[in-house]
Amino acid sequence: MKILIIEDEPALGSAVRDRVRQAGHVADWFQTLADGRAALSVSSYDFLLLDLGLPDGNGRDLLREIRQRSSSLAILIMTAQDQVSDRIAGLSDGADDYIVKPYDLDELVARIDAVARRYAALPDNVVTVGTTRIDLARRQLERDGQTIDLSAREWAIVELLARRPGALCSREQIEDALYGLSDDVESNAIEVFISRIRKKTGSGLIVTVRGRGYSLAGNTAR
Secondary structure: OEEEEEEHHHHHHHHHHHHHOOOOOOOEEEHHHHHHHHHHHHHOEEEEEEEEEEOOHHHHHHHHHHOOOOOOOOEEEEEEEOOHHHHHHHHHHHOEEEEEEOOOOHHHHHHHHHHHHHHHHHOOOEEEEEEEEEOOOEEEEEEHEEEEEEOHHHHHHHHHOOOOOOOOOOOHHHHHHHHHOOOOOOHHHHHHHHHHHHHHOOOOEEEOOOOOOEEEEOOOOO
């Protein structure tokens, strides 16, 4: 997943970013609402980790803005505001979960995974292409009944394509899902990852539409 972190405490923010990346996710970290809004305007995220008490405002304002747009972005609040009324307010505004500071980073990652599973546990969360089965809720790919080990970025590509049946994904869309805003991206990075996936899953899973992008086999938009 691609995760946006908005947390103004430098030590905590960097620790959360590093732990989220260690868990196999792409992470961008910003310390103000203004920078977080700017990141949301230029990049597509799957998950938002949101502090409430920020230098330029209350994170709940951003939370309400996002939910007013009917966004499917998963949102977990991380804050020192530990009153029950604070939790109720955050959840009522549309947060999916709430964790109170100080918290354990491993618990935070577990909560991220739990919320992500709820989002994945929707109709059509299992995609089948020939003898390949992609289970989005369990983050697992099987071929001929055997589980295939994928790296975090290989899985991110497969998941991105599986969540867009009937649609092509451009190189730019895939790069956006795989890399943070500050990452340097090599020109052939996507081709390298696609090649690795094909070696593990067979050449028929991902279709290349020259000059346009990639799609799962059988899902290519014409």
